[in-house]
Amino acid sequence: MLSVNPFRLKSKTLSSILVGTAEKSKKNFKKDGRTAEFDGWGMPYFICIGIICGIQNTYESRRSDTEGKVRGMLTLRQGAQGAQVDLLQWGLNRAGLLKEPADGIFGAKTEQSVRELQKNFNLEPDGVVGAQSWAALYPHLTGLQTHLVQPGDTIWVIAARYRSTVAAVLTANPGIRPENLQSGMVLKIPLPFPVVPSSIRWCSDLLALTVDGLRARYPFLQVETIGKSVLGRPLYLLRLGVGKVRVGYNAAHHANEWITTPLLLKFVENYAENYAEGDTIGGVDYRYLYNAYTLEVVPMVDPDGVDLVTGALPPDSPALSAAQAIAAAFPAVPFPDGWKANIKGIDLNLSYPANWEKAKAVKYAQGYTRPAPRDFVGPAPLAAPESAAMARQAKRANYALTLSLHSQGKLIFWKYADRAPAGAYELAKKMQGVSGYLPAVTPPGSDNAGYKDWFIQEYNRPGYTIEVGQGQNPLPLSQFDIIYRACFGILMLGMAGMDD
Numbered sequence: 001m002l003s004v005n006p007f008r009l010k011s012k013t014l015s016s017i018l019v020g021t022a023e024k025s026k027k028n029f030k031k032d033g034r035t036a037e038f039d040g041w042g043m044p045y046f047i048c049i050g051i052i053c054g055i056q057n058t059y060e061s062r063r064s065d066t067e068g069k070v071r072g073m074l075t076l077r078q079g080a081q082g083a084q085v086d087l088l089q090w091g092l093n094r095a096g097l098l099k100e101p102a103d104g105i106f107g108a109k110t111e112q113s114v115r116e117l118q119k120n121f122n123l124e125p126d127g128v129v130g131a132q133s134w135a136a137l138y139p140h141l142t143g144l145q146t147h148l149v150q151p152g153d154t155i156w157v158i159a160a161r162y163r164s165t166v167a168a169v170l171t172a173n174p175g176i177r178p179e180n181l182q183s184g185m186v187l188k189i190p191l192p193f194p195v196v197p198s199s200i201r202w203c204s205d206l207l208a209l210t211v212d213g214l215r216a217r218y219p220f221l222q223v224e225t226i227g228k229s230v231l232g233r234p235l236y237l238l239r240l241g242v243g244k245v246r247v248g249y250n251a252a253h254h255a256n257e258w259i260t261t262p263l264l265l266k267f268v269e270n271y272a273e274n275y276a277e278g279d280t281i282g283g284v285d286y287r288y289l290y291n292a293y294t295l296e297v298v299p300m301v302d303p304d305g306v307d308l309v310t311g312a313l314p315p316d317s318p319a320l321s322a323a324q325a326i327a328a329a330f331p332a333v334p335f336p337d338g339w340k341a342n343i344k345g346i347d348l349n350l351s352y353p354a355n356w357e358k359a360k361a362v363k364y365a366q367g368y369t370r371p372a373p374r375d376f377v378g379p380a381p382l383a384a385p386e387s388a389a390m391a392r393q394a395k396r397a398n399y400a401l402t403l404s405l406h407s408q409g410k411l412i413f414w415k416y417a418d419r420a421p422a423g424a425y426e427l428a429k430k431m432q433g434v435s436g437y438l439p440a441v442t443p444p445g446s447d448n449a450g451y452k453d454w455f456i457q458e459y460n461r462p463g464y465t466i467e468v469g470q471g472q473n474p475l476p477l478s479q480f481d482i483i484y485r486a487c488f489g490i491l492m493l494g495m496a497g498m499d500d
């Protein structure tokens, strides 16, 4: 099924090509506003302010639309902490209103920046971030601005005004013709930075904003939800490509391994960008890839758990209290950093019907007999809505291959029990060639009830668990670039690696 080789490569040249591709992928990093100073875009301050003024002009007319999109985000004030504060500070950094890097603590400087933002947008400068302030920041959180075309506007002038490019504006607005702009049209303008941040902690709100930003910038990217989490968060699925061969990638089955979420989304962003530009990089023809394969990505399988680990649940929420009570019974597991489960204390990657009874026996013997921060298999297979949605989607999509990203060990698990799908080991070896990660067989006793296990059992096709990075979970974001470069080739090979 995966016999076509779009690269037309001998395997020994594969690694050099993928290294070349990864080099290309780095261009986004340079533009990512990750640094302490506000220099991420490499543009002078007055230009940033110019962009803000442009944003302000169109904000007034679009305010109600944007406020709808940020409704439900936490109201933040001085003293708040957690991933939503990271998000706020990151937005303020990008708006040129806060120079200090995001530290997740809403202090006096952050409050001052919020007041400045509010003054710029004629809001009550109370320093409290509610729906209107979030809406004012929305373009900086999504990389997307809307522009109402005025008489005399040209696409070149509009692109220059926002420091965007004509190509990016045309991609985001399919169907428009540069020579035929009509005043009154509303254009989507990609702002001059990447959508996916890799410098702040993730939460489900950031995921929703990122999905908004990517979908608007790359209209050929399809977005669906395959279900909802326990707390009602959407389980997003992003689809790229129209090919007959479907592959499914997922991340953050485990809450404290959330670094895999930006990893997978950065890959989606790079792929979409390169496809839009029609790039052929080091022999990789993205258009061929797009037409030969359909890539489906679930970037955050456990959004509630991620929110718990990164401090994004409201401090007074019943879900947080319940999780604290669950964790209190397992004092050896650090809280919240050691939390892997969904918000109900079910370990999603031990909840699939593949030797589930055996997994249960093993974990019960270790004391995980009830909801826990990790290692509780649940009352029955697929009892959690998150894993049930994943299994449903795999059946619907009939994947030729799946990749599940986890974050411990720099290993490639490719087998389930005594099942070794045809070609799976050979592809794992190729993945080793481009990443340095070692193909491995799951230790006895833990080769049960995972998504990869279930997928191999059901379909006898290649299903992988990729353990990215090494260290204490959650892995620090300082590892992100290194991990991304190691994984880029693996993610490419998951689509097109089973060549001859």
Ligand SMILES: [Zn+2]
Residues within 6 Å of the ligand: 253, 254, 257, 349, 406, 407
């Ligand atoms: Zn894991």
